[in-house]
Each structure stands twice: as C-alpha cells, then as structure tokens.
Amino acid sequence: xxxxxxxxxxxxxxFALTFAAGARAQLTIEIIGGGGTAIxxxxxxxxxxxxxxxxxxxxxxADLNRSGLFxxxxxxxxxxxxxxxxxxxxxxxxxxxxxxVVVGNITPQSEGRVEVRFFLVDAVKSTQLAGLxxxxxxxxxxxxxxxxxxxxxxxxxxxxxxFSTRIAYITKQGPRYELVVADAxxxxxxxxxxxxxxxxxPSWSPDGTRIAYVSLENRKPVIYIQSxxxxxxxxxxxxxxxxxxxNWSPDGRRLAVTLSLDGGSHIFLINPDGSGAQRIMxxxxxxxxxxxxxxxxxILFTSDRGGSPQxxxxxxxxxxxERMTFDGNYNVSPRHxxxxxxxxxxxxxGRRFNLxxxxxxxxxxxxxxxxxxxxxxxxxxxxxxxxxxxxxxxRGILAAVSSDGRVKQRLTAAASDVREPAWGPLTK
Amino acid sequence: xxxxxxxxxxxxxxxxxxxxxxxxxCQQNPPAEKAATVEERSVTPGGGTGATTSGTTGANVAGTNxxxxxPLHDPRSILSKRSVFFDFDSYAVKDDYRPLIDAxxxxxxxxxxxxxxxxxxxxxxxxxxxxxxxxxxxADAVKRMMLLDGATDAQIETVSxxxxxxxxxxxxxxxxxxxxxxxFVYAGE
Numbered sequence: 001x002x003x004x005x006x007x008x009x010x011x012x013x014x015f016a017l018t019f020a021a022g023a024r025a026q027l028t029i030e031i032i033g034g035g036g037t038a039i040x041x042x043x044x045x046x047x048x049x050x051x052x053x054x055x056x057x058x059x060x061x062a063d064l065n066r067s068g069l070f071x072x073x074x075x076x077x078x079x080x081x082x083x084x085x086x087x088x089x090x091x092x093x094x095x096x097x098x099x100x101v102v103v104g105n106i107t108p109q110s111e112g113r114v115e116v117r118f119f120l121v122d123a124v125k126s127t128q129l130a131g132l133x134x135x136x137x138x139x140x141x142x143x144x145x146x147x148x149x150x151x152x153x154x155x156x157x158x159x160x161x162x163f164s165t166r167i168a169y170i171t172k173q174g175p176r177y178e179l180v181v182a183d184a185x186x187x188x189x190x191x192x193x194x195x196x197x198x199x200x201x202p203s204w205s206p207d208g209t210r211i212a213y214v215s216l217e218n219r220k221p222v223i224y225i226q227s228x229x230x231x232x233x234x235x236x237x238x239x240x241x242x243x244x245x246x247n248w249s250p251d252g253r254r255l256a257v258t259l260s261l262d263g264g265s266h267i268f269l270i271n272p273d274g275s276g277a278q279r280i281m282x283x284x285x286x287x288x289x290x291x292x293x294x295x296x297x298x299i300l301f302t303s304d305r306g307g308s309p310q311x312x313x314x315x316x317x318x319x320x321x322e323r324m325t326f327d328g329n330y331n332v333s334p335r336h337x338x339x340x341x342x343x344x345x346x347x348x349x350g351r352r353f354n355l356x357x358x359x360x361x362x363x364x365x366x367x368x369x370x371x372x373x374x375x376x377x378x379x380x381x382x383x384x385x386x387x388x389x390x391x392x393x394x395r396g397i398l399a400a401v402s403s404d405g406r407v408k409q410r411l412t413a414a415a416s417d418v419r420e421p422a423w424g425p426l427t428k
Numbered sequence: 429x430x431x432x433x434x435x436x437x438x439x440x441x442x443x444x445x446x447x448x449x450x451x452x453x454c455q456q457n458p459p460a461e462k463a464a465t466v467e468e469r470s471v472t473p474g475g476g477t478g479a480t481t482s483g484t485t486g487a488n489v490a491g492t493n494x495x496x497x498x499p500l501h502d503p504r505s506i507l508s509k510r511s512v513f514f515d516f517d518s519y520a521v522k523d524d525y526r527p528l529i530d531a532x533x534x535x536x537x538x539x540x541x542x543x544x545x546x547x548x549x550x551x552x553x554x555x556x557x558x559x560x561x562x563x564x565x566x567a568d569a570v571k572r573m574m575l576l577d578g579a580t581d582a583q584i585e586t587v588s589x590x591x592x593x594x595x596x597x598x599x600x601x602x603x604x605x606x607x608x609x610x611x612f613v614y615a616g617e
Contacts, residue, residue, distance in 0.1 A: 198592035200556050214560075219545075220587035221560055242564050242588045245557045258561065260586070263568055265561035288561040302558055309517075309558055330517070332555040346555060353554060375555055394599070420556070 025171045025178060025413055027186030027398070029066060033408030038071040039156055040097050045075070046104035046118065047083035052138045056116070059145035060102065063163040063185060064152060067385075068407030073098040085119035085128045093123035100129070100156060102148075113137050118148050120155055129155045142187065160382045166424040167378075167387065168192070168202045168211055169398060171416040179213055181228065181424075184380075186411065192226055193233075202422040203246045203255075210272075211422070212236060212246035212255060223257060225272060236274050247290050247299075256280075256290035256299055267301055267314075281314060281321065291343075293336050300324065300334035300343055311345055324358065327365065333376065337403070338383040344368070344403075346375055355388055357403060368405045378423045379403075387411075387421040499535070500614060506531045510612040512570055513605065516551070519565040521573065529570055532612055533577025536584070543615035544579075546570055548588040549595075551604035556590055563588030570610050 043061045064070040073096050075081075082088045083105040093101045104118035113135055120130040130151050134144050143164065150161030165184045170177060179193040179202055193199060197216040204211055205225075212225045221244040223236040237243040241260035248255050252272075259268050262279065267290045270277045280299075281287060286309070289302040299314045308329040313322045325331035330348035337343060342359040347367070355369040355377050368386070376389040383403060390399045392410070396417030400409040411418065499505040512525045521529070536542050548563030567586035574584060596603035 198589075200590075200592065216589060216592055219547075220585075221590075241586055242560055244560045258557070260564050260568075260588075265564050286558070286561040286565060289555065289557045302555070302561075330554065332558045348554065373553065 025180045025182075025189045025191065025416060027169075027182060027189070027411045027413055027418070029186050029400075029409055029411045031066060031068060031408070032410050033406065034068045034071075036406055038069055039099055040071045040073050041100045041102065041152070041156070042073040042075045042093055042096065042098040042123075043102045044078070044081055044083075044104075046106050046116070047081070048106035048114075052106070052114075052141065054138055054141035056106075056141045056145045056148075057102075057104075059142060059185075060149045060152070063146060063149035063161075066185065066409065067153065067161075068402060068409070069153075069157060075101075084117075085121055085131060088119075088121045088123075090121070090123045090126040093121075098123050100152075102152060104148075109135060116141075116144055116148075120152050142183070146183070146185075159384055160426065162380045162382050162385070162423075162426065164427050165381060166208070168204065168422040168424065169418055170199050170202065170420040171413055171418050172198075172396065173416045179211070179226070181211070184423075192228065200420050201245055202420060203248055204422055204424045205248050205272075206250055206252045206425055208425045208427065212248065214244045214246070234273070236272070237270060237277070239277070245288050245290060247292055249292050250294055250296045256292060258288040258290070267299070280316075281319075283321075289333055291334050291336055294338055294340045300336060302332045302334065311343075324363075325365075335377050335379055337379060338381055344377045344379060344386055346377065355386065355401065366405065368401050368403075369399070371399070374399070376420050378421045380423050381426045385409075387423055389419040389421060507535055512566075512610045514566055514608040514610075516553075516604070516608065517562070519562065519569045521569050526573075529573050530577050533574035533579050536574060536580075537578030540580075540583075542583060544584050545613045545615075546584060546586045547593075547611045547613060548586065549593060549607055549609050549611070550591045551607045552591050552594060552599070553604070554591075556592070559590035560588045561590075563590050566608075566610050570612075 041064060043057050045057045049056055061072055065072055078092045082103045084103065088101055088103060101121045101123050102118060104116065107115050109115050115133055115135050117133040119128055122129050132151060136144050146163040149163040153161035162184055166181050167184055168179060168181045170179055175196050177195045177199045178191045179199050180189045181192050182189040195215060195217050199213055199215050201214045202211050209229050210225050210227050212223060214221050214223055221242040222238045223243045223246050225234045225236050237257055237259060239259050239261035243257065243259055245258040246255050254269050254271060257268055257270055258265050265286045265288050266279055267281060267287045268277045268279050283305050285303060285305040287301055287303045291300045297316055301312055301314060302309055303312050306323065309332050310323060311325045311331050311334045313324055328347050328349060331345055333346040335344045342357055344355060344357050346353055347356050352372050354367055354371065354374050356365050356367045358365045371390045374388055374390050378387045385400050385402055387398055387400050390397055396419045398411035398418050398421050499507045502508055506528055509528055512521065512528065536544060546567040548567035550559040550563050564586065567588060571584045571586050575581065594607040596606040
C-alpha cells in the first residue's frame with residue numbers, strides 16, 4: 001500500500017512538473033524608489049561559497065536591497081577577505097562608508113551537507129551583532145539566504161524580516177487564470193489552481209497551510225479552500241447567488257465572507273468546513289470586504305449604508321458599527337495593519353484609485369500611491385511593506401509601497417497580467 | 429530547519445500541485461448547460477471576454493415549452509434582447525429598460541418551468557469585491573421588477589461577475605458603459 005502510494009505520488013509529481021507555473025508566472029521585482037535613510041552594508045562573499053552553484057550571498061544582498069532600507073557597499077578590494085567576525089578590520093569598512101559588514105564561511109559536513117556560518121558586525125562600534133550557523137544541503141541555500149537576511153534585517157532595523165515568507169497572486173494570460181504561490185522575492189512560482197474562468201480574492205489561513213479564494217468556474221462566484229499541504233480543494237460556500245470576499249479570523253477557526261443568499265450582499269461568519277453560516281449585521285445595503293483585526297475582536301468592512309462606499313468597523317462582542325472614513329465618496333478594501341494601529345485602504349480621488357493609510361488613534365489619512373488604478377492591498381506580516389495591484393502600460397502588474405510611502409517596488413510577470421496579491425504569514 | 433522537513437514539504441507541495449491541477453482540470457468542464465450570454469451585439473473584439481468559456485452558439489431551446497419560433501431567440505422579439513445597462517456606481521434601472529424587463533418578467537410568469545439567471549456586471553474601476561457586490565445589486569434590482577411582473581423567486585437566480593467578465597476590454601468611457609450591465613440567461617442556453 002505504501003509502495004503504491006509513493007509510486008502514485010512520484011507519477012503525480014512528474015505530472016505536476018508539466019503544470020508548474022514556470023517562467024511565465026515568475027515575478028521580476030525592481031526598486032523604483034528608496035527609503036530616506038538607507039543603512040550602508042557590505043556583504044562579503046562567504047569563504048567556500050564559489051564551490052556551490054547557488055549564490056548564497058547574492059540572495060542575501062538582493063533581499064536587503066529590495067527592502068529599500070539598505071544600500072549595498074562594494075565589498076571587493078579588502079584583502080585578505082574576512083570569513084569570521086574576528087577577521088573583520090572595522091577601519092577597512094568604515095573607510096568604504098559601510099556601517100555594517102556581513103561575513104561568513106561554508107564548510108562541508110557529512111552526507112553532502114554543509115555548515116553555513118555567518119557573522120554580522122557593526123563596523124562603527126566594532127562589535128558583533130549576530131553569529132549563527134545552519135547545517136543544510138546546498139539545495140536549501142535559497143531558504144538559508146532568506147533566513148540570514150531576516151536576521152540581519154531584524155538586528156539593524158528592529159523589525160522582523162519577511163524574506164522567508166511567500167506571496168500568492170493571480171495571473172491572467174488570455175483566457176487562462178492561475179493562482180500562484182511564490183517566495184517573497186518572486187522565485188519558485190508554483191501554480192496552485194488553474195482555470196479558464198476568473199479567480200480572485202485569495203486569502204491565506206493564519207498558519208499558511210491553506211488559501212481561500214473565489215472562482216467563477218460555476219458561472220457564479222463560489223468560495224473554495226485549497227490546502228497547500230495536501231493539494232485538496234474543499235468547497236467553502238456555494239449558496240444561492242454570489243459567494244465571495246473570504247477573510248480568515250486570526251485564530252483560523254472561522255472565515256468572514258460575503259454572501260447574497262439573503263438578497264443583496266451581506267457579511268457572514270462561517271466555519272472552514274462550510275457549516276454554521278451566520279449573518280452578523282442586519283442593516284440593508286451592501287456590506288462586503290470583511291477584514292478581521294489582528295486581535296480578532298473587530299472587523300473592518302466596506303458598506304454603502306451611508307449612501308456611498310465607505311469603511312466601517314464592526315465590534316463582535318457588542319455588535320456596534322462605527323464609520324471610519326469620511327473624506328471622499330469612495331473608500332473601500334480595508335486591511336488592518338498587523339500591529340493593529342491602523343489600516344490601509346483604497347480611495348478614489350477624481351479619476352484615480354490610490355492606496356491610503358489611516359491611523360486609528362489620530363484618524364489621519366496619508367495617501368501612499370499615485371497610480372491610476374491601484375487596488376487590492378495586502379500588507380506584509382511585519383507591517384512595513386504593502387503589496388497591491390496596479391497597471392502599467394495597459395498591463396496588470398503588482399507594486400509595493402512601504403507604510404511611510406517612500407519605498408516603491410514594481411513586480412511584473414512576462415506575458416501575463418498579475419493581480420490580487422496576498423502576502424502569506426510569517427513562518428514560525 | 430532540518431533537511432528532512434523541507435524535503436517533505438516540497439514533496440507534499442509537488443503532489444499538491446499535481447492534485448490541484450487535476451482537480452482544476454476536472455472542474456473546467458461546465459455542467460450540462462452551456463455558457464453563452466446571448467447578446468444583441470456582435471461578438472466582442474479581440475481580447476474581449478464577454479462570453480464565457482465554451483465558445484458556444486446555437487439555439488438550444490430546452491427548458492421552455494413554446495413551440496417553433498421560440499420568442500426567446502427570435503430577433504424580432506423583445507425577448508431576444510438580454511441586457512440592461514447602468515450608470516457608474518449605480519444600480520438604478522433606467523426607464524428605457526422597463527419594457528424589456530417587463531417582457532421577460534411576463535414571459536416567466538407565463539412559463540412556470542422557465543428558469544433564468546441574471547448576471548450583474550461592472551466596469552473595471554474600483555475594488556474587485558465591491559464590484560461583485562455592486563453587480564449583485566444590479567442583478568437584484570432587475571429581479572425585483574420581474575417579481576412584480578409575476579415571475580416567482582424560484583425562477584430567477586441572481587449572481588454577479590463584478591468586473592471579471594467585461595464585454596469590452598477597452599479602458600475608456602465607451603467600454604465602461606458597455607460593461608455596466610445585467611445579462612439575462614435562460615436555463616439551457
């Protein structure tokens with residue numbers, strides 16, 4: 001039985017290779033705007049690195065560069081090249097304008113594995129900030145590089161890095177739609193769902209093992225949950241009318257969804273197995289785009305109960321509803337910041353649709369983007385970067401902006417429209 | 429992170445992809461009814477995705493009990509017209525479309541076994557999910573009028589495609605106006 005299962009799995013895996021998203025869905029990420037004060041850092045190629053086909057320190061450097069918060073300092077010309085913290089001569093690096101230096105070495109272990117040791121040194125104070133080692137197979141160098149970049153990012157900025165996270169997005173090429181999951185740097189795109197009908201609204205479960213999404217394959221919006229670990233798909237909601245806008249609660253026990261089984265569009269809470277659908281508000285009109293707060297106690301949503309689409313907050317314990325946006329006639333797509341202190345949303349201003357951020361305490365709004373058709377924000381789990389959909393030259397692209405509006409990225413896929421990004425959770 | 433863990437999860441992921449691909453392939457075959465939106469205009473220009481997948485044509489008259497010359501497909505009959513159009517961010521039904529809606533409502537009343545889906549649509553601007561809700565509103569608005577004409581609730585399902593199935597893929601006001609619409613599709617079409 002086990003042998004048969006393995007064989008079938010191998011067969012399916014081979015089959016799967018033909019369905020892998022491949023180059024067409026791979027994202028290319030470019031920085032088009034940097035943060036104000038970037039930390040100058042030198043990343044010295046690790047001793048022994050050249051032996052392996054995977055460019056470990058290049059990936060670390062690319063991660064830090066892409067965050068917009070670091071400026072890479074050329075490490076060449078320092079001889080001998082340091083490979084351990086004690087080999088670093090701080091003066092060499094401050095002379096080059098670097099505040100921090102990363103050095104390391106790779107030594108073979110048994111069974112084809114290696115030990116990767118790296119050190120982060122404060123060049124100004126001449127102190128070691130971090131020193132870690134990983135025993136891995138070289139095939140895992142991408143993941144190891146992301147972990148190293150996370151450590152460096154956290155030590156130098158105080159915030160958790162998101163280089164080891166994954167992002168989901170939807171591509172459209174002609175009539176073909178795909179839900180793709182890739183590393184946060186765009187590598188390793190994997191096609192999770194393909195369809196000849198539109199897919200939208202991917203939503204990660206808090207533990208990162210499942211993605212809920214909306215499919216029009218039944219000629220109406222229906223919500224499914226796809227398991228990333230088993231590959232199985234489960235129907236969440238196919239009630240009469242439209243079913244859409246899934247959003248997981250932070251404890252993963254329920255989802256908020258928009259159903260029209262009562263007529264109109266209203267928000268329901270529902271169990272992941274599709275049972276127990278329960279409407280939460282009674283006001284007439286459109287209620288949609290529910291978004292749970294990080295503490296699970298409230299839900300931001302879009303409603304036109306006041307005459308135009310605006311953002312409101314529903315508190316679960318009391319059932320009270322409070323309006324959150326007052327400027328302009330079209331404020332939609334609320335997404336809580338992970339620290340719970342505010343939310344990102346989309347506002348229309350004249351002919352344009354842009355991302356904005358509102359602080360709960362001050363109620364102040366800052367506009368973050370300047371495109372024509374910006375939509376579908378998704379916030380990185382460290383709250384520092386916001387992915388969203390935009391358009392460029394008539395094509396759908398993704399873009400990213402930092403929460404203070406300064407860092408800007410553009411993410412494109414060759415030959416496909418990209419839309420509907422969803423940033424996955426931090427890996428534990 | 430150990431090597432073992434990563435290998436297993438990647439293996440699981442590959443297997444998962446395969447299963448997902450197979451599942452998606454299974455799901456792509458539509459159910460018995462074909463997926464055409466019958467339009468009074470010509471087929472959309474290259475790149476438009478107004479009609480759904482199956483590339484179908486044909487006057488399949490299942491689901492009705494009329495004889496030859498089914499008025500639903502007779503271009504001389506108002507019943508062959510199947511679309512109602514809306515203003516931006518609005519679901520108000522304009523008076524111009526009253527006769528069309530009443531004709532379909534009365535047809536449903538006279539043909540109790542007839543079933544219809546009203547598909548609501550929006551132009552490309554704004555949130556995808558808000559547009560699903562707005563399209564739903566547009567579909568519900570017309571259904572309400574047909575119920576007043578004597579159709580029953582069970583005869584009409586309302587769904588929304590939001591901005592996902594534009595009839596016109598352009599990015600100007602003309603295209604947008606064409607996309608802000610309800611389409612009526614009878615069962616069996």
